[in-house]
Amino acid sequence: MGFFDRLKEGLGKTRAQISAIVKGGDLDEEFFETLEEALIAADVGVDLTDRIFDDFRIEIKKRGIHSRSGAYALLKEMLAEDLTVTKTMEDFPPKPWVIFVVGVNGVGKTTTIGKLAHEMRRLGKRVTLGAADTFRAGAIEQLKIWADRTESDFVAQHEGADAASVAFDAMEAAKKRGTDVLILDTAGRLHVKVNLMNELEKILRVIRRNTPHAPNEILLVVDATTGQNAMRQAEEFNKIVKLTGLVVTKLDGTAKGGIAIALTRRFNIPIRKIGVGEKIEDLQDFNPKAYVEAMLGDIEDVE
Ligand SMILES: Nc1nc2c(ncn2[C@@H]2O[C@H](COP(=O)(O)OP(=O)(O)OP(=O)(O)O)[C@@H](O)[C@H]2O)c(=O)[nH]1
Ligand SMILES: [Mg+2]
Structure with missing residues (x-):
């Protein structure tokens, strides 16, 4: 099994909860709590998850997002952005x-x-x-x-x-x-x-x-x-x-x-x-x- 599949499988239960929660309804506390629990279960850390969700809520307001699927997509976008640090490994100019x-x-x-x-x-x-x-x-x-x-x-x-x-x-x-x-x-x-x-x-x-x-x-x-x-x-x-x-x-x-x-x-x-x-x-x-x-x-x- 590839590592992505394992990661997916490991979070299987959470993923099932997430897909259930993202499907409909308002941006209520149940929605936020399910996603927060998913991040904590994935070892993001409780404090950091809190901070991520503070930013998340602000960004939802800023962008005027009202749907769960919209908010969910935004969260993933924000997390991917956190993971992107732009400096790349240079093509080794100075030798060695x-x-x-x-x-x-x-x-x-x-x-x-x-x-x-x-x-x-x-x-x-x-x-x-x-x-x-x-x-x-x-x-x-x-x-x-x-x-x-x-x-x-x-x-x-x-x-x-x-x-x-x-x-x-x-x-x-x-x-x-x-x-x-x-x-x-x-x-x-x-x-x-x-x-x-x-x-x-x-x-x-x-x-x-x-x-x-x-x-x-x-x-x-x-x-x-x-x-x-x-x-x-x-x-x-x-x-x-x-x-x-x-x-x-x-x-x-x-x-x-x-x-x-x-x-x-x-x-x-x-x-x-x-x-x-x-x-x-x-x-x-x-x-x-x-x-x-x-x-x-x-x-x-x-x-
Ligand atoms: N499953 C898995 N095992 C890994 C991975 N990377 C390293 N290992 C295993 O982890 C063990 C320790 O790896 P080493 O490369 O010796 O670790 P090290 O940091 O150099 O260890 P020290 O020199 O003793 O400090 C070995 O059995 C590796 O095969 C990985 O990505 N996946
Ligand atoms: Mg070593």
């Missing part, structure tokens, strides 16, 4: 285009890097992977496997080495080899672990001293199945490294897609990619409109 990948343990950083490398290689880009996760046993070998699979260059030192030093080596190697895209893996770190968070700052300092335009992207990877925890993670990482983009992984394992809305709305940074499985091709561009349709149903469903 450096992508720095961060996140807590096990969210899918290394796998996402493998998938990204695959995507870039298919675009004909020369890719280098830098193993700046020197902390976890086996992390270097894991990234090496992805480098081999994607025919990317690979830079590493040994387990326990200074991560900033690996990043420096990788920057130098990437420049020498004419790499288009350098992707740096980092150790999973809990946002509450001060030392590890400080290490990120150090790695960034070294990268920036080496090449002022780098890194071009600081991607936070979050696991969709952790729901609202992802908000806290984004909050803490953003304080230290000023994130430029998000990757939401494991969307194939959850029926709750609301976290994407909560994250983009709160941080106003784009979701660059979504992870929808463990395989190399299970990385997709994020399509806000299709995403909201999957969450809340197609307007065709109810008309």
